[in-house]
Amino acid sequence: MICEGQVVRQLVPLLALMSVKTAAASLSAFLPTISHRSAMERSRFMAGVTRRLSSADASTSTGPPPRGTAFVQAGSGGLGIAICKELLRSGYGEVIASHNRPPSAAFQELLDRYGGGEHKRLHQVHLDITDEASIEAASQWVEGSVGAEGLDLVIVASGMLHPSGRGETSISKVTQADLQRTFAVNCVGHALVAKWFSPLLVRRSQRVCAADRPPRLVNISARIGSISDNRLGGWYGYRMSKAALNQLTRTLSVELGKRNVCVFSVHPGTVDTDFSRPYHKNVPEEQLFPADKSASMLVKLMNEASMEQNGRFFAYDGSEIPW
Structure with a gap:
């Protein structure tokens, strides 16, 4: 072939x-x-x-220019929109973004630009990260779209600080319901996306040359999920679920790495979105990134990734974060 x-x-x-x-x-x-x-x-x-x-x-990449199709779970969120925009700008032929709510004005603008006409490059599909049947249905739709070519890149971007929007400051504030919801969004859903979408990455790995970039599965994690880096405590559910997500990444990397699929976690920095807005006053101005800036750094990191990055955890700037 x-x-x-x-x-x-x-x-x-x-x-x-x-x-x-x-x-x-x-x-x-x-x-x-x-x-x-x-x-x-x-x-x-x-x-x-x-x-x-x-x-x-x-292209500013040190290797082959990006190509093929990328799938962005939660692609209609603040950071997700910026990632979709950067993927399209950097040369991906098609980007499929999942959503679980009506498109925002920003996402609709992107759809108007890339999602119409004979050569549409942006597609959308419904996916509820807390519902496995929804994830399976989305994977089947994507499979029907990409066919034998498979996927070059899967980005899983869902994240929740806490159902209330504010993390727990004391163990006395932890509840079973809040933990279950936080884990469902921050970890369990990521595992189910990997379950249903990784076959499309393996399919792609069978069609590329050894010298090409491997297909990649990237989990959007957070530095706060690092056990080694935990010096402040607090935010129990968020820390625990992101640490569990990192363990998922590591375990997936062992299984999928044997099939020439690269799996790693990334920390996007503190991004100026609705997710982080309640805490902006506590973040130094130089450490609060516009979504477009974070997305640009993340996509560059993903585009340049090789099997050397498999099973590791990186910040937006490419520096490695200890587990």
Whole structure:
């Protein structure tokens, strides 16, 4: 089976001297070598090559330009919207964002820009992170969309500080119901997304060359989930659930790493969204990031990830955080 990465690496030095349109047309001569693929797969192949050529000069990545399809769970939230926007800007052919509520004005604006026309690049699907049937249904819809190509990237971004919006300051404030809800959103849901979506990453790993970026599953965690870094206490449910999420990441990395799928956790920093707004006054101005800035750093980290990052925990700037 021909490997897209091989063809592109061999031909881009020559094709880069041409216009994108001319280069893509020249590649048509190679289509007979992939005649065993379906018409849709050949179309995706050509689109991927075109994206690589068009982003070759602009890309700041040290490796192959990003390509293929990314799935962003909670893609219609504040940070999720910014991540979707950055993925589209950085060269992903298609981005699928999940939502559990009517689109916000910001997400609708993104949909209006990328989600219409013949070559729509942004899609949306309903997914409730606390309902496994909803997660399974979303995975089936995504599978129907990506087909044999699978997914290059899955980002699981759901997060909850506390059902009330404010973390517990004392063990006396902890309740069973609050802990169950927090764990459902911050950890259990992530495990179920991995259960239903990881086969699409494994499918992709079987179609890429060893020298290509591996498919990636990225859990949006938080530094506060680091056991080694806990010096302040408090926020029991949030700390516990994020620590459990990090254990999920580590365990998944052992299983999926054997299938050439890279799994890691990331800390996005303190992002200026509704999630963190109650605590803005306690955050130094230089440590409060606009969502677009955090997303830019996170997507760069994800795009440059190799199997070296498998099973690890990183901050937005690429520095490693101890478990």
